[in-house]
Amino acid sequence: MTEPLVANPATSHAVVPSVVSLPAAPWASDADAVIDELGGEADNGLPQAEAERRRAVFGPNELESAAPLPWWRRLTRQFADPLVILLVVAVAISLLAWLLEGAEGAPYEALVIGVIIVANAAIGLWQEAKAEAAVAALARMAAPHARVVRDGVVVEVATNAVVPGDVMVLSEGDAVCADARLIAAETLKVAEAALTGESEAVIKHTAAIDGPTVVGDRLNMVFSGTAVAAGRGRAIVTSTGMATEIGHIATMIDSAVDEPTPLEREINAVGRMLGTVVVVIAIVVVAAILLTSDIDSGSSLVDVLLVGVSLAVAAVPEGLPAILAVVLAMGVQRMAAKNAIVKKLSSVETLGSASVICSDKTGTLTKNEMTIERLVTASGQVELTGVGYRPEGEIRWNGAPLVEGALWDEVQLVVGRGSLANDAATAEVDGEWVITGDPTEAAFLVAEAKLGLTEQRRQRFHRIHEVPFSSERKLMTTVDTDAENQEHPLVVTKGAPDVLLGRCTHEWHAGQAVVLTEERRSEIADSIDQMADAALRTLAVAFRRLDGSDELERMALEDDLIYIGTAGIIDPPRPEAKEAIVAARHAGIRVIMITGDHPRTAGRIAQQLGITDDPASVLTGTQIEELTNEAFRSAVRSTSVFARVAPEHKLRIVKALQADGNVVAMTGDGVNDAPALKSADIGVAMGVTGTEVSKEAAKMILTDDNFATILSAVEEGRAIFESIRKFLRYLLSSNMGEVLAMLVGVLLAGQLGLDETGEVIAAPLLAVQILWINLLTDTAPALALGVDPPIGNVMTRAPRQPSERVIDREMQLGILLTGLVMGLATLVALDATLAGGFISSDGDIETARTAAFTTLVFAQLFNCFSSRSARESAFVDLFGNRLLWGAVGLSVLLQMLVVHLPLLTRAFGTTALTAREWLLCIGLGASVLVVDEAKKLFVRRWAQTSSASR
Numbered sequence: 001m002t003e004p005l006v007a008n009p010a011t012s013h014a015v016v017p018s019v020v021s022l023p024a025a026p027w028a029s030d031a032d033a034v035i036d037e038l039g040g041e042a043d044n045g046l047p048q049a050e051a052e053r054r055r056a057v058f059g060p061n062e063l064e065s066a067a068p069l070p071w072w073r074r075l076t077r078q079f080a081d082p083l084v085i086l087l088v089v090a091v092a093i094s095l096l097a098w099l100l101e102g103a104e105g106a107p108y109e110a111l112v113i114g115v116i117i118v119a120n121a122a123i124g125l126w127q128e129a130k131a132e133a134a135v136a137a138l139a140r141m142a143a144p145h146a147r148v149v150r151d152g153v154v155v156e157v158a159t160n161a162v163v164p165g166d167v168m169v170l171s172e173g174d175a176v177c178a179d180a181r182l183i184a185a186e187t188l189k190v191a192e193a194a195l196t197g198e199s200e201a202v203i204k205h206t207a208a209i210d211g212p213t214v215v216g217d218r219l220n221m222v223f224s225g226t227a228v229a230a231g232r233g234r235a236i237v238t239s240t241g242m243a244t245e246i247g248h249i250a251t252m253i254d255s256a257v258d259e260p261t262p263l264e265r266e267i268n269a270v271g272r273m274l275g276t277v278v279v280v281i282a283i284v285v286v287a288a289i290l291l292t293s294d295i296d297s298g299s300s301l302v303d304v305l306l307v308g309v310s311l312a313v314a315a316v317p318e319g320l321p322a323i324l325a326v327v328l329a330m331g332v333q334r335m336a337a338k339n340a341i342v343k344k345l346s347s348v349e350t351l352g353s354a355s356v357i358c359s360d361k362t363g364t365l366t367k368n369e370m371t372i373e374r375l376v377t378a379s380g381q382v383e384l385t386g387v388g389y390r391p392e393g394e395i396r397w398n399g400a401p402l403v404e405g406a407l408w409d410e411v412q413l414v415v416g417r418g419s420l421a422n423d424a425a426t427a428e429v430d431g432e433w434v435i436t437g438d439p440t441e442a443a444f445l446v447a448e449a450k451l452g453l454t455e456q457r458r459q460r461f462h463r464i465h466e467v468p469f470s471s472e473r474k475l476m477t478t479v480d481t482d483a484e485n486q487e488h489p490l491v492v493t494k495g496a497p498d499v500l501l502g503r504c505t506h507e508w509h510a511g512q513a514v515v516l517t518e519e520r521r522s523e524i525a526d527s528i529d530q531m532a533d534a535a536l537r538t539l540a541v542a543f544r545r546l547d548g549s550d551e552l553e554r555m556a557l558e559d560d561l562i563y564i565g566t567a568g569i570i571d572p573p574r575p576e577a578k579e580a581i582v583a584a585r586h587a588g589i590r591v592i593m594i595t596g597d598h599p600r601t602a603g604r605i606a607q608q609l610g611i612t613d614d615p616a617s618v619l620t621g622t623q624i625e626e627l628t629n630e631a632f633r634s635a636v637r638s639t640s641v642f643a644r645v646a647p648e649h650k651l652r653i654v655k656a657l658q659a660d661g662n663v664v665a666m667t668g669d670g671v672n673d674a675p676a677l678k679s680a681d682i683g684v685a686m687g688v689t690g691t692e693v694s695k696e697a698a699k700m701i702l703t704d705d706n707f708a709t710i711l712s713a714v715e716e717g718r719a720i721f722e723s724i725r726k727f728l729r730y731l732l733s734s735n736m737g738e739v740l741a742m743l744v745g746v747l748l749a750g751q752l753g754l755d756e757t758g759e760v761i762a763a764p765l766l767a768v769q770i771l772w773i774n775l776l777t778d779t780a781p782a783l784a785l786g787v788d789p790p791i792g793n794v795m796t797r798a799p800r801q802p803s804e805r806v807i808d809r810e811m812q813l814g815i816l817l818t819g820l821v822m823g824l825a826t827l828v829a830l831d832a833t834l835a836g837g838f839i840s841s842d843g844d845i846e847t848a849r850t851a852a853f854t855t856l857v858f859a860q861l862f863n864c865f866s867s868r869s870a871r872e873s874a875f876v877d878l879f880g881n882r883l884l885w886g887a888v889g890l891s892v893l894l895q896m897l898v899v900h901l902p903l904l905t906r907a908f909g910t911t912a913l914t915a916r917e918w919l920l921c922i923g924l925g926a927s928v929l930v931v932d933e934a935k936k937l938f939v940r941r942w943a944q945t946s947s948a949s950r
Helices: 031-038 048-058 071-077 082-100 108-131 134-140 245-255 262-292 298-315 319-337 347-352 361-365 406-420 439-450 454-460 497-502 518-533 575-586 599-609 621-625 629-638 647-659 671-679 692-697 707-747 767-777 780-786 809-832 845-866 882-900 902-908 915-949
Strands: 145-150 153-158 167-171 179-191 227-239 340-342 356-359 371-377 380-384 395-397 425-429 432-436 461-467 475-482 490-495 504-509 512-515 537-545 561-570 590-594 641-643 664-668 682-686 700-702
Touching: 031 179, 031 227, 167 179, 245 647, 245 671, 262 298, 262 319, 262 707, 319 340, 319 347, 319 707, 319 780, 340 707, 347 682, 347 707, 356 361, 356 647, 356 707, 361 590, 361 599, 371 406, 371 439, 371 518, 380 406, 395 406, 406 439, 406 454, 406 490, 406 504, 406 537, 406 561, 425 439, 432 439, 439 454, 439 561, 454 461, 490 497, 497 504, 497 518, 497 537, 497 561, 518 537, 518 561, 575 590, 575 599, 575 707, 590 599, 590 647, 599 641, 621 641, 621 647, 629 647, 641 647, 647 664, 647 671, 664 671, 664 707, 671 682, 671 692, 682 692, 700 707, 707 767, 707 780, 707 809, 707 845, 767 845, 767 882, 767 902, 780 845, 780 882, 809 845, 809 915, 845 882, 845 915, 882 902
Parallel strands: 356 590, 356 664, 504 561, 590 641, 664 682, 682 700
Antiparallel strands: 145 153, 145 167, 167 227, 179 227, 340 700, 371 380, 371 561, 380 395, 425 432, 461 475, 475 490, 490 537, 504 512, 537 561
């Protein structure tokens, strides 16, 4: 409960109520009623003492943010990942193994894993620090000072000193620092795109508004975070700080939960699974050795534990986080080359999983460059080609270039006169055309340049008078002297067609003014309605000649005009956006347009782009407010165009899509987009037109503001996911082979002849050999697989469902089969070179272990090629990955050194192999590839049969 607010009677110019509350809906009340409710006064404002009291009650006019977590809590949070916990356990096991071996040398494996853990934590900490800058960016949008009326005098105060009841004085170029109800407005236009998504500067008025409205329709209000584009006005402050619309958005941003990406969820699941497997493996292997071996000393027990922990470490793909980080980082670099900057590594893959892309319209699907598309005069209708502000295009009539004649002259006249009643300007900067002033007015200048009329206007006409645009008149008028007719200045009026038509008595047709009949007025009105139905913004142009200078004083300039024609203007769709939307559909991705623009405009653009077949199928923010949660979720499933929406509506749309199991990508550029950007699975901000707030809230930024770039990023994300599956398939199946070779070898030690070797531990491989295999095959080959190009077109496949696991059932069976073949091949090599066992031989244990060791290495190297695809043959584009061939070649060379170099043979317990034994190892290792090819062939034929039977 607030304390009473009492005005100082010595300085008060108004009767201030003892208690002041913020108006609930100031736009629905008369300005005088709002002033009375706030205890202010339009002319004199608040007394200074009263303003200070109100600041003490309502607080400073600034945005708040949640207290940041201390750095140590952020740091510890980085270690909550199951895979990181598993790696910490692996470090402990490695250190234990090092200690059990006598602590000789440095514990290299433990050190490498430790470096990986620390690097991952540091990266995560840095990313979190950046993510919390969104609310701070909102605060930076406010102007540092504002002009308010205090004690009857206009003074400049710090924005944080503005309080409810203050009267703000606004003029062109001012940033609005609080939400306020207009009490006076003269030709006032406010740029609200950052807050509402409205592409045009909004014309403001002071009249009360009836009925429910969204922020974009509250034309008698100004809002914090917006800017005055033209005109001037006064407004009484109705809310400050966190009570403003932008404060409401800040609250939503701060409270939005930054959900883990699908990839993070999957890797966490893999980490939990591996953790369980590691514990089970270590216990089973150690128990099996103890049961099958004669352990009679402490040193023998140490050796048993060493084998167990070594195998447990081998079962953990400790290279996974590093390889994953490298693969994602390389994907980030490739995306950057395609104009997509990714702020969070794991978000690279998320976009590839997107099943829905919610896109803003202005600047993303359209060029955000108002363009005259159609011109209608007395002699007919023409199309103007070319889009945007670049002055390139031509006039076309019935699909062909317009030739000289009456229609040509009238088109030149409507464009030329429209460019006179104009305060905009265009310029070419670094090869790009930019504008200053109103974009709609700039469209006339661009059309004029396309027709080659610019220099003629500059040399011939000179402005001597103007009547600025006002929301009441909906017209703008200029008076120019004419070098070709100096006795009769030219009056040009441009504005709303319905209003301007009522001011006209004649129409320009075939080079002369003819009387404007009622029949002709009706025809013109019909043509205007047709353009409006096509979502074109219409502006009409008229003129007349003055008989004398005295008419400037009579202010009857806008009567008895000659109607020239009407221009149809639109923010044109990006040509590449339509192609991208078609590609998205082929990729199984639904595209939804969410905009603050008018429903008719949104529907028409969406139809042109192929987002919807019915331009009337548009859901507005007002309609959303009336829907129950169940009705809204149903509407979101079938509606692809949303218009006149508020920030909370965008957030609600994203949440409804996610609740239906979609992975949602959200694009946006304004403050109003920020909550939805943060809550979406991946938020995509516009880099050129985007506000700092939207860029901070998003996980990815488009440097070209182009929707087509999103599809390129989707393709890259899908390719990355394929790469992740490749090296996961490879790492886990290879580790499975090691585990099965050791486990089965220990359990069948008697049958294989291992218990007849005289060694204490009857194990097929030594601990150091297992660790070497991990080092050799889990690094370079796995990394090469991580950058392997995708096989086939990833954009012809449906998006991955959130319920679909990275390691799905098919992949699990494949890992088990490959691991089984790999383990059996290793044991066959052991048995074939060891005296006793199933296969007759006279070899010793050292030779047998070397053969088994080498076979397992080759089996994993052959597995590299098998792992490139779950179903396609390894021989498809076999030489497409040179890095993979290089990694395999390097691994073969290192293994040869371990087997034949004396220094290394002593360290790894190996001995030189004969040529026949090498061929045996290579052949047995190749069995992995052979079996996998047979499996893939069966799967492909089964899939074809199943497809044909449907």
